[in-house]
Amino acid sequence: MLKETPVLKNLDPILSGTLLSVLDGMRPGQWLTLTAGPIATPASGPDHSMIELSDISTEAAVAAILSVLPLDQTGAPIVYLDNAEESEELPDVVFAVCGIAADAELRRVPMSRLDSEDFALLARQSELTVRSSCSGEPAAFLLRKGEPAPVG
DSSP: OOOOOOTTTTOTOOOOOOHHHHHHOOOOTTEEEEEEESOOEEEEEEEEEEEEEEEHHHHHHHHHHHHHHHHHHSSEEEEEOOOOTTTOOOOHHHHHHHHHHHHHHHHHOOOEEEOOOHHHHHTTOOOOEEEEEEESSSSEEEEEEEOOOOOO
């Protein structure tokens, strides 16, 4: 298999043509599901895309995606799956994603948490699922696309 050579300047190599195309095609308000580890999330309809980034950490995947995907400015555009019944403490990846989002957006980005049932309901509405590698506890996030910043 040939490895793709980046043709755009300063573009994270994680962002394949397929991933960029799906991100670009998402409308503001639509969700992207990102999972790490053995967390099954339901796919929505026949147009739902699935991208495997099996050798990429969740943090690297989020940083690459948020380098091109604007987050919604209203409410909490990041939702994480809360497995509180398994552990009282939040996984480190939740804090990492929050920091990555703040750096990418140049603002504090609110996050909310949902239990597995409510998370699955919302994940069914996502346009894309990205599966990343998991070095710690399994985790899952939903990211809501916002309007791109005005140019000029």
